[in-house]
Amino acid sequence: MRKHLLIALIFCSIIRVVSQEVVLPPDLRQYNLTQYNSSLFNPVFSLERNNPQSLSLWVRWQWQQVDADPTTVFANYTHRMNRNASLGVGFLQQNTGLFLQTGGVLNYAYAFDLGPDMSLALGMNVFGFRQELADDRFQQNPDIGLPFPESGTSFVVQAAPGIQFGYGNFSLGLAVENALEYNITERDRNNGSDEKIFLGSTSMAIPVEGSGLLEGGLIRPMVFVKTIPEMDTQYGVNTLFSTDRFWVQGGYHNFYGISGGLGGTFFGKFSLGALIEIGTSADLEAKEPSFEIVTSYHFGAPDLRRKIIGFDIEEEKPPVVIPEKKKELNRKERKALAEAEAQRTRDSLSLIRRQQDSLAQARRLAAEEKNAQLAKDAQRRKDSLEAIDIIAAEKAKQNQIVT
Template sequence: MKRVLYLLVCIMALTKVSGQEESPFVTYDVPSQNLLKFDRFLINPTYSTVREDKSYINLFHRNQSVAFDDNNQTYFLSYSGRIGDRSGLGLSLYTQRTGTISNYGVLANYAYGIKLSDKSNFTFGANLSYYNSGFDKNRANTVEDDPFLNGFQDSSLLSFQPGINISYGQFDFGLFAQNLFDYNLKYSKSITNFNEKTFSGQLQYTYELKNTSGIFEKGRLMPLATVRKPGQDDIVLGGSLILDLPKLGWVQGGYDSYYGVSAGVGFNLGKRISIGYTMENGVSNSFSDFGITHEISFAYSFTPTLTEDRVMLENQEEQVAENKEEINKDEVFTSKDEEIAELKRRLAENDEILAELMFRQDSLEANRQKDLERRFDLVMRMVRNETNGNRPDLEEKARQMYFVNNDKSEIELDTYGSAIVENKIDPKDIKPNGTNIGFQPKDVVTTKHADVRTRSTSAKDNIPTDDFAIAAKKNHIKNRTFQDLPGVAEGYYLVANVYKGELYLNKFINDLHGKGIDAEYFLNSRNGLKYVYLNRYDSWQQAIVDYKSHFNGTYTDDMWIMKVQNTTSTDKGYAANSDNKKDDSSKYAKNVLRKNIVVKDRVVSTTPTATQNKIHGTGTGYYIIANVFANPNNANRFVKLLNAQGLNASYFINPKNNYRYVYLKRHSTWTNALISYYSKLNDSYDQQMWIMRVTPNLIS
């Protein structure tokens, strides 16, 4: 008898049972405090679109107070999800049993949101339920056939439950009128008075797990606080929390001052199927005596083709006009759509950058011509000073030699990308003031793949701007030359992409690292662009070789070559790379060249000068110095690199500092050293260098 009494108390507390009429019924009232994953529109009608990024079909069963045979049981078969960027829809078939009274019906949900500002939305939704409620004869056990019970008829009832939600950032504020309008169609009257209506409020926060991988990828943590006022009864407070991990499942917990505490867990069996279980137990009222409540859900999910965040895209054309890099990370694309979008973005950005990087060839040609004339005048003055103006034949030969070495004739590339230039001049030894200078111009410089020969042309011929520019043009290679970029080392960069922001820059570099390409980037402070390059080269020939081989077959997308030429004298002129480079692009250890600088770069000086040191065991003459190292291994590697390019490099050790001076050539006279310096060793070496004189006692 005591158990029956508890059951009747439970029924009366949960629902409104009408017995004033001849046909009893139970109003719609489904406990929804634990529906944190599926069927969330039963908590608030707007939740079919608020913070919802998928659609699903869910079978839900709530078995309340299992200690009794005639306990409350609810079944829901529902569809819910977003049907547009701003709207959501839900549809349910349900049956609810309370003692000997059963309900069955259909519930429809709709929600629509509008944009208030960039961070806020307003969403309105409503649940509309139509159901039959009446006495279930199959569940009544009577001794005799009771005409009174047989006379009960089912009642048709209608319930309208509106709700609103305001979203601001990651917060959601909701209000829900759970039985604002309920009507008995059989008796044509309202079921509850206004003071018997139930109202509830919700406060929800969504925290998205960022910069995560593995099982936590795209996860989110959603706490929810609720307050409910059921008619004239006491206020009911509740709170819940769910950790949703799409790659694994979810865990949840909650507390309701009326129903008690709950805990649940769910698993995603693949990308579509999910199963969940929740257990609830009363702690503060008569529910603690009725036993545990069980909830089970079985869902099939699918993702609609929608934009990333319901009503945030009020005007699609305005959104496209904004910065394309501000795309929300939560945007749901298929992998193919995402790849197409990324390719379109990269093409558009590269078009803008290439348009900005148009050459100003006329200005570059004029500057080079002025520099050529200045160097020629300087060489002739040096020759006159050495000969005191008494050797016009020597001046004429120097003039011819200078233009042979500086006129850039046709340059062809072999299959390896090395330059081939012919030289038809074989000057005889020049003997100023009766002294044998022994100048031997190098007609052929053997590179790694081909011979480099220089061919004379007339000084009146049109002088191309650069060997590299001509070679790149002949090979249809996009290229660009920058001068004096702050913080960027001289050389040739194989550029794969250019970015303004860092979001897609980091993603692109990470993708390259995943392919085994040690790509890096540097910032051009003049235009604010970041250039991602695959490698840096001292030689443009090697840069073209790697371009034509698609970086040894590891990179097949578009790329181009950037030449960085610094003309500012600096002690850091030999630094091999910029600060953004983690691993030096050459064969040396990181920052080796920068650390081993012991002399000032004299390449850009108006007049080449020499240092003074005392060295024993080294041949007398003028040395063309390419670099100085404190580390023997780095010096050896640098010499091997130069010799692989066809040069005849070596080094000597200065006993004063024990540094190794790598030189390209030794001359017996200052004049010949100047000619080699200004001719860049017959155009075989275009990097920075300087002249050092070595004597048996001094270096001057």
């Protein structure tokens, strides 16, 4: 990693002196990923922002230079294993301006419930990519001893862990883009913290009441800071407003400038959005705008319970549950929830009616039994009176005979 960073810095310095080009940072340009594929920002985001299960594609065209676009492509499938764990696999290609990196990404994240309103999520992205010079038109000056690989191509493995603490709707996260990096071809790895790229972020999920197009609204502001070896610290802010049918986002990055984007979800399954970013610094005045396109296909209804930290549910409960934040559900979930509530109401009313019928039947049986007993008692009294009358009549008859 140190060798590659030295190469990048020296090479970019030469380019800047000769052609006054802007030095492009070698890190991932993933700070605008707020709605889909955001596990590239922090691996734990696959638990709450990748809309599991989904297949998503993100493409970024940096500055639109002819035949020299530092382009990024990220295609990713995210799968929710259960309410606490998620798994993802993807394809990544990035042009840093110096290197072209092409390979795959594996993602895993797990969340621990610390209490009713607290959680701790851990995640990991593992990258494996082929790295080569992005511009083969550059010919190395034999008088400059730059340590370029003889083959010009190498295979690199990176481990990028992430962590996020959540309290209520507030979250605080940290990710390291290259906590461990090993160049298999050159048998070289980064050893010091001065070679690592750190990314810290804090965000808040704010539900919004609304109906129609605003149904299921959520505002998520986020502030982030990134440190890159031998380069200026990056910082910025972005805000996402999303509903079941569309989303709008805007942001600012101290190096790349301001950005704005929007997108929509169609038929409850397919999402498509675009973003434009314009440089605001003097160094980027001559640069064309950058563009991003994101598209996603959802294979199932998303489990958004982790958007609001602290919600808990036992696994043995029925599959249809009532989250504390109903406004987080999409139309299909709200319909299923309403049907379940209606069915529970019908079941409760049916049980009450059965209990009332049973009680009424018991009362009828008791009344009938009581009436039967009273009838028997009356009949016995009647029979007794008739027997007494017969006996009296017989005695009177005998007295007449004797007289």
